[in-house]
Amino acid sequence: MLPLLFDHPRFLLIDKPAGLSFHREGAQPGVLDLLRAQLDVDNLHAVHRLDAMTSGLLLFAKGSEAASEFGRLFATRQIGKYYLAISARAPKKKQGSVSGDMQKGRNGSWRLLPSKADPAYTQFFSAGLGDGRRLFLLRPLTGRTHQLRVALKAMGSPILGDARYGGEPADRGYLHAYALHFVLDGERHAFHCPPSQGEHWLTPAAQSVLAHYAMPEALAWPAR
Numbered sequence: 001m002l003p004l005l006f007d008h009p010r011f012l013l014i015d016k017p018a019g020l021s022f023h024r025e026g027a028q029p030g031v032l033d034l035l036r037a038q039l040d041v042d043n044l045h046a047v048h049r050l051d052a053m054t055s056g057l058l059l060f061a062k063g064s065e066a067a068s069e070f071g072r073l074f075a076t077r078q079i080g081k082y083y084l085a086i087s088a089r090a091p092k093k094k095q096g097s098v099s100g101d102m103q104k105g106r107n108g109s110w111r112l113l114p115s116k117a118d119p120a121y122t123q124f125f126s127a128g129l130g131d132g133r134r135l136f137l138l139r140p141l142t143g144r145t146h147q148l149r150v151a152l153k154a155m156g157s158p159i160l161g162d163a164r165y166g167g168e169p170a171d172r173g174y175l176h177a178y179a180l181h182f183v184l185d186g187e188r189h190a191f192h193c194p195p196s197q198g199e200h201w202l203t204p205a206a207q208s209v210l211a212h213y214a215m216p217e218a219l220a221w222p223a224r
Contacts, residue, residue, distance in 0.1 A: 002035055005193060010066040010184065011059060012044065018055040018172045018197050022046070031058065048074060051146070053162060053173025056083070057180050057193045069184065074143065079182040082216040083138040083148055086174035086200050087157035087167070090134055095125045097222065098151045102144050109164055110146045112154040120144040122151045123221055127212070129205040133160070137178075137213045139221060148175060160200065172198045179216050190217065 006013040016031060023030040029037075032046055044060045045067035061067035073079045099119040100112040112120070123139040134157060138148050146165075152158055153165040161170035181190040194210055195201040201210075213219075 002031070002038060005057070006191060008189075009062065011061050011070070012039075013180075013191060014058050014060070015193050015196075016050055016055055016058040016177070018053060018176075021052040022049045032060075035060065047071060048143070050177055051149070051173075051175070054083075054175045054177060055172075055195060055197055056177030057191060058177065059180065073182055073184075077141060079180060080217055081140055081143075081177070082179040083140070084176045084178045084195060084201075084210070084213070085136040085138060085148065085152060086129075086160045086206070087134050087136065087152060088132060088160050089157045090128075090132075091126060091136075091152075091155040091157040093155070097121065097123045098155055100154070102147070102150060104145075110144075110150045112150050120147045120151070122148060124151075125213075125219065126157075127209045129200075129203065129209065131205070133200065135206055135209045137216055137219075139216070170198075170200065174198060174200060176201070178213075181217055192216075 003015040005015055021030050024033055036042060036044055043063050047059055047061050047067055047070040050058055061070045099121040101115045101117055102110050102120050103113055104110050121141045125137045126134050128134055140147055149159055149162055149165050158165045158167040159173060159175050160167050161173040176195040179192045
């Protein structure tokens with residue numbers, strides 16, 4: 001059963017488990033398949049996606065009209081998104097931004113280029129966990145495939161458990177969709193979902209940092 005967090009007349013929000021693919025893979029159903037079967041509905045529309053390794057907030061529209069409106073909000077960057085990640089390596093800088101064009105390689109991986117014709121753009125804060133690991137709060141201002149995974153690799157801090165981009169082995173990939181906020185039909189919505197899967201999220205040091213990041217939208221993010 002997928003954890004349901006919020007059921008609104010125009011959308012649905014779940015806490016996606018880590019390790020579950022969004023799309024069907026052979027005989028293994030994807031997130032949307034499971035959710036439709038669980039709720040016995042067929043009018044759910046995917047409006048954004050998470051990689052299989054990524055847990056956390058995942059939004060679905062109810063009906064084509066709501067899907068179109070969410071598509072417009074995402075396209076015009078009117079939906080605030082915040083993610084958490086852990087790396088076993090210190091970054092080149094502790095906070096700031098990383099940007100660059102992204103290029104896809106032959107093996108399905110992406111890399112960040114020094115050019116900025118149409119760059120992916122990510123802002124971040126980070127804090128040490130006292131054991132050599134570092135916890136990141138990430139704010140992507142664009143929505144590219146593998147954007148956060150590539151950004152952290154480019155900073156010298158691949159995500160723990162992300163084998164594709166050089167992360168050290170772990171019990172899961174340590175990337176989590178943490179918070180969303182948007183205005184729909186004149187009503188403001190803000191959702192927060194702390195991670196619950198993964199031993200490294202649950203240490204006292206990580207919990208202390210997460211308490212500091214409890215309201216990510218209220219932090220002093222730099223102007224782009």
